[in-house]
Amino acid sequence: MILLVHTSTSTSQLPLKLGRPEYSYRFVVNAFRPMLDELGIVIEVQNPEREVDSIHASCQQHGEPCVFLCFMPPNKTPIDLACPTIPVFAWEYEALPNEAFGGKPRNDWRRVLAKLGAAITHSSYTVERVHAALGNHYPVTSIPAPLWDRMQVLRREPRGTSATLKIDGLLIDSRRTDLSAYTMHRLKAALPEALPLPEGCHGPHDPITLDGVLYTAIFNPGDGRKNWMDMVSAFCEALRDKANATLLLKLTHYDPDELIPDILEIIHKAGSLACRVLLVHAYLEEVQYNALLQATTYAVNTSHGEGQCLPLMEYMSAGKPAVAPRHTSMRDYVGPDCAFVIESSTELGTWPHDQRQAFRTLRQRIHYGSLVAAYRHSYHVAQHEPLTYRSMSQAARASLQRYCSVEVLQPRLERVIKRCIGAGPVIDEHATGDPHD
Numbered sequence: 001m002i003l004l005v006h007t008s009t010s011t012s013q014l015p016l017k018l019g020r021p022e023y024s025y026r027f028v029v030n031a032f033r034p035m036l037d038e039l040g041i042v043i044e045v046q047n048p049e050r051e052v053d054s055i056h057a058s059c060q061q062h063g064e065p066c067v068f069l070c071f072m073p074p075n076k077t078p079i080d081l082a083c084p085t086i087p088v089f090a091w092e093y094e095a096l097p098n099e100a101f102g103g104k105p106r107n108d109w110r111r112v113l114a115k116l117g118a119a120i121t122h123s124s125y126t127v128e129r130v131h132a133a134l135g136n137h138y139p140v141t142s143i144p145a146p147l148w149d150r151m152q153v154l155r156r157e158p159r160g161t162s163a164t165l166k167i168d169g170l171l172i173d174s175r176r177t178d179l180s181a182y183t184m185h186r187l188k189a190a191l192p193e194a195l196p197l198p199e200g201c202h203g204p205h206d207p208i209t210l211d212g213v214l215y216t217a218i219f220n221p222g223d224g225r226k227n228w229m230d231m232v233s234a235f236c237e238a239l240r241d242k243a244n245a246t247l248l249l250k251l252t253h254y255d256p257d258e259l260i261p262d263i264l265e266i267i268h269k270a271g272s273l274a275c276r277v278l279l280v281h282a283y284l285e286e287v288q289y290n291a292l293l294q295a296t297t298y299a300v301n302t303s304h305g306e307g308q309c310l311p312l313m314e315y316m317s318a319g320k321p322a323v324a325p326r327h328t329s330m331r332d333y334v335g336p337d338c339a340f341v342i343e344s345s346t347e348l349g350t351w352p353h354d355q356r357q358a359f360r361t362l363r364q365r366i367h368y369g370s371l372v373a374a375y376r377h378s379y380h381v382a383q384h385e386p387l388t389y390r391s392m393s394q395a396a397r398a399s400l401q402r403y404c405s406v407e408v409l410q411p412r413l414e415r416v417i418k419r420c421i422g423a424g425p426v427i428d429e430h431a432t433g434d435p436h437d
Contacts, residue, residue, distance in 0.1 A: 001040030019253035090307025123329030162211035163295035169282020212244030236270035238375035
């Protein structure tokens with residue numbers, strides 16, 4: 001079997017495209033690759049419109065099954081290929097895009113998915129949203145990135161030990177920074193420019209020691225879904241007098257300098273703090289990345305919605321309990337046995353790729369008081385209830401094993417691919433109009 005694979009960002013381009021549209025699909029492809037290699041010969045294509053059907057035609061001549069897996073949003077997935085095509089996409093909002101906004105019929109995802117006839121996504125929530133848009137008969141399958149197995153070498157009990165990290169990049173420590181330079185008044189006065197970052201924040205730096213109760217969040221600060229404002233301010237409010245509590249923000253963005261002053265303003269606004277906030281924007285080699293994970297006590301997520309959330313999945317697979325909400329994709333693996341669950345409820349939202357930013361869907365609003373309480377409760381458990389922490393660590397590993405282990409996902413993926421090759425594309429007779437751009 002020949003498995004053709006495409007996403008818009010290559011591995012070599014990744015350091016330059018962090019935070020840009022669709023960059024995270026590269027991480028998903030890399031996670032899927034070992035599982036795909038077990039199912040057939042994998043060929044990654046750079047230009048699907050030129051390459052896929054040529055390879056597919058050659059496969060047909062030799063009687064070799066061939067399928068194309070496009071790790072892209074449906075509106076950017078080719079739809080007129082002879083080769084059976086399966087879009088593999090993430091989604092975290094209540095309504096699938098169902099309008100041809102911007103004059104592009106493909107922005108109505110229902111048209112694209114109906115033309116392609118099947119899809120893979122990463123959570124039961126997204127499966128429900130697709131069924132709500134296209135009917136329960138539509139063949140869409142939840143297959144998250146298979147991360148659990150490779151994270152098992154990092155299992156460690158009880159909770160994380162200290163680590164020393166050498167940061168060659170941007171590092172800002174709230175304890176060593178004059179935060180008074182980052183008031184709202186100064187931020188506004190500097191517009192449209194951003195305030196300069198603190199002197200000496202660009203490294204290499206002296207090694208930093210991570211110990212105590214360490215909360216780690218890995219996210220793109222330019223992504224409004226991540227809701228880092230609540231994450232930072234609630235941490236400062238909940239644990240302001242805890243000198244051994246640290247929130248480490250591992251930022252993934254091609255140019256975070258314009259966003260960091262806003263984060264520093266939130267820390268400054270919190271007032272006098274004994275706790276510590278670290279901002280890190282640097283490439284960590286595998287050894288360093290793993291050391292950070294093992295030193296971490298809790299993984300943190302405060303987002304308005306997640307398609308699957310690879311960093312949270314990695315940390316929980318390695319036995320790190322979470323401080324996180326239980327909504328969208330996270331409801332498949334976050335629960336009170338393995339996380340301090342943050343309450344949330346629906347509010348109006350917009351599709352992120354809709355230039356109108358019109359309210360056409362719902363997202364999840366984090367309950368701030370619940371987040372503060374989750375920080376305080378989690379800190380108490382880390383300090384005073386080692387048996388509870390160990391139980392939560394074991395439950396986190398078990399939950400992610402059920403969600404994203406190869407043992408669970410590989411048979412599911414094999415069934416989807418074989419069904420696609422056997423059935424071919426399915427046309428929805430009720431879809432109207434031309435789905436082309």
